[in-house]
Amino acid sequence: MKKLSVIICCYNERATIAAVIDRTAAVDLGPGWSREIVVVDNFSTDGTREILQQIDHPEVRVIFHERNMGKGMSIRTGIAHMTGDYFIIQDADAEYDPADHARFCAKADETNAAAIFGSRVLGGQVRYKYAHAYLGVRFLTTMTNLLFGGHLTDVATATKMVRADVAQSLNLTTTDFNLDFELPDKILLAGHDILEIPISYNPRTYEEGKKIRTRDGLRALLTMLRDRLGLTPVLKPAPAMTAGDHSPGAL
Numbered sequence: 239m240k241k242l243s244v245i246i247c248c249y250n251e252r253a254t255i256a257a258v259i260d261r262t263a264a265v266d267l268g269p270g271w272s273r274e275i276v277v278v279d280n281f282s283t284d285g286t287r288e289i290l291q292q293i294d295h296p297e298v299r300v301i302f303h304e305r306n307m308g309k310g311m312s313i314r315t316g317i318a319h320m321t322g323d324y325f326i327i328q329d330a331d332a333e334y335d336p337a338d339h340a341r342f343c344a345k346a347d348e349t350n351a352a353a354i355f356g357s358r359v360l361g362g363q364v365r366y367k368y369a370h371a372y373l374g375v376r377f378l379t380t381m382t383n384l385l386f387g388g389h390l391t392d393v394a395t396a397t398k399m400v401r402a403d404v405a406q407s408l409n410l411t412t413t414d415f416n417l418d419f420e421l422p423d424k425i426l427l428a429g430h431d432i433l434e435i436p437i438s439y440n441p442r443t444y445e446e447g448k449k450i451r452t453r454d455g456l457r458a459l460l461t462m463l464r465d466r467l468g469l470t471p472v473l474k475p476a477p478a479m480t481a482g483d484h485s486p487g488a489l
Contacts, residue, residue, distance in 0.1 A: 243322030247312035248330035310417030352430035356397035356437030
């Protein structure tokens with residue numbers, strides 16, 4: 239058996255959060271897979287927290303941040319609390335379909351990949367509400383491939399699946415939307431490949447609650463440059479060896 243940890247980060251998503259959790263829990267991941275759903279609320283103020291307090295489902299754990307710490311920090315909280323063999327990020331709005339999770343699990347069974355990302359442009363269906371968003375993603379994807387040797391088509395996708403041992407070895411430091419870029423940067427710098435599969439995508443407008451802005455793209459670019467220049471370590475330091483450690487090779 240493998241376990242998938244679905245990390246759902248939410249901030250002021252009362253209109254969709256319950257439905258997204260229900261749809262996630264209803265997905266049949268395929269033979270040999272179990273699931274946990276780790277919901278991280280980033281100090282919502284619109285009633286989302288009250289909805290989450292009423293959730294009673296054996297697969298669901300809810301973690302409440304005591305202040306708004308950014309989406310990236312919410313993902314890092316989810317990684318710290320996951321118990322699965324892989325995690326996958328599921329947004330709390332209706333832009334990404336949890337039904338795709340089964341295809342990620344099938345790809346993980348087939349390849350044991352370190353990371354599998356969902357691409358919104360593979361398969362010939364490209365759907366964006368704003369031209370600047372599409373062009374920004376194309377630019378950031380190109381920069382990722384040039385700087386880190388990737389072969390990605392959609393670095394900014396929210397739906398990212400990463401093997402637990404890989405995720406927990408990375409020194410992730412960002413707290414905002416730029417974690418979506420630090421994560422692939424450091425996966426590639428650590429020597430792992432990132433596979434992609436096509437996913438469905440239903441973009442929303444700013445009026446409908448879309449939160450990412452142009453400034454987040456600029457922060458993403460700065461994160462890429464920081465990581466390429468080696469200004470933060472790629473991997474976490476190895477645990478210090480304690481007295482009495484007689485493992486093979488210990489002095």
